Amino acid sequence: xxxxxxxxxxxxxxxxxxxxxxxxxxxxxxxxxxxxxxxxxxxxxxxxxxxxxxxxxxxxxxxxxxxxxxxxxxxxxxxxxxxxxxxxxxxxxxxxxxxxxxxxxxxxxxxxxxxxxxxxxxxxxxxxxxxxxxxxxxxxxxxxxxxxxxxxxxxxxxxxxxxxxxxxxxxxxxxxxxxxxxxxxxxxxxxxxxxxxxxxxxxxxx
Amino acid sequence: xxxxxxxxxxxxxxxxxxxxxxxxxxxxxxxxxxxxxxxxxxxxxxxxxxxxxxxxxxxxxxxxxxxxxxxxxxxxxxxxxxxx
Numbered sequence: 643x644x645x646x647x648x649x650x651x652x653x654x655x656x657x658x659x660x661x662x663x664x665x666x667x668x669x670x671x672x673x674x675x676x677x678x679x680x681x682x683x684x685x686x687x688x689x690x691x692x693x694x695x696x697x698x699x700x701x702x703x704x705x706x707x708x709x710x711x712x713x714x715x716x717x718x719x720x721x722x723x724x725x726x727x728x729x730x731x732x733x734x735x736x737x738x739x740x741x742x743x744x745x746x747x748x749x750x751x752x753x754x755x756x757x758x759x760x761x762x763x764x765x766x767x768x769x770x771x772x773x774x775x776x777x778x779x780x781x782x783x784x785x786x787x788x789x790x791x792x793x794x795x796x797x798x799x800x801x802x803x804x805x806x807x808x809x810x811x812x813x814x815x816x817x818x819x820x821x822x823x824x825x826x827x828x829x830x831x832x833x834x835x836x837x838x839x840x841x842x843x844x845x846x847x848x
Numbered sequence: 849x850x851x852x853x854x855x856x857x858x859x860x861x862x863x864x865x866x867x868x869x870x871x872x873x874x875x876x877x878x879x880x881x882x883x884x885x886x887x888x889x890x891x892x893x894x895x896x897x898x899x900x901x902x903x904x905x906x907x908x909x910x911x912x913x914x915x916x917x918x919x920x921x922x923x924x925x926x927x928x929x930x931x932x
Contacts (some may be wrong), residue, residue, distance in 0.1 A: 765858025832867035
C-alpha cells in the first residue's frame, strides 16, 4: 500500500469525516459502475454500494493491507453485488465477465477490408479510416457520443473501459478488482475501445 | 507461422492487435511485425491515432457526481459506525 493510502486508512479508522467523504467522492461513481455489472438497476446498485461501505467500515479493523485499500473496497462491492444478483434471481452470465464471449467481435467491420483472396492486397483497407477533424474532438457533442457508446456496451466491457480509460486505473488494478485474467481484461478492453472508436468515426463521418 | 518466413501483417490483423500493442503485451516478434506494417501504412497510422484519441477523450468524461441525499446517507452510516 502507498503511504497516501496508509494515511487515509488511519484517518478513516479514527473517524475522520473529511477523509471518508474524500474517499466517497473519489470512488463512488466507479463503485456504482462495478455493482452494475451484476445488478443492472441503478437504484439497486446504489444500495449495494451503501452496503459495501458499511461492510468496509466493519472490516476496517481486520484489513491488513495485503492488497491496496482500493482493490479491497472494490472486491467488497463486487461480492455484494453478485450475492444480490443471485438473491434477485436475475440470471447472470458470470462467465461473461471471466471469459469474454467466444463469438468473435471484430474491431472493425470485415467489409471495410479487401477479401482474403484479393490478388494484391488481401486483408488491407478497402474503406480507409480518415483523419478526424481536430477542432471537433473536444466539443461536448463528441464527448456525449463517447458517453453514449460506453453506455451501450455489454456490462463487462463497459466496466473495464470505464475503470481503465475513464477512471484511469491500471490493468493490474482492474484485474484484481474484477477478478479477471490479464488476457480477458485486455480482450474486453479491446472490444470496448474498438466499438467506441467506431461510434466516434460514424459520428465524424456523418 | 513458421519462424523462417515471417509473414507481414495485414491491416485487418493489425487492428485486432492495437490494444495489446498499446498495453505492451505483444511479444518482441509481434511488436516488430506491428511496427513494420505501421511504418508503411498511412491508414493504419490513422487508425492507431484514432484509438489513442478515443482513450484520451474517454479520460475527459466526468463521472456522475454523487447525489446529495446519498452523500448524506453515507455520512450518517459513517457516524453511526463511529459511535460503536
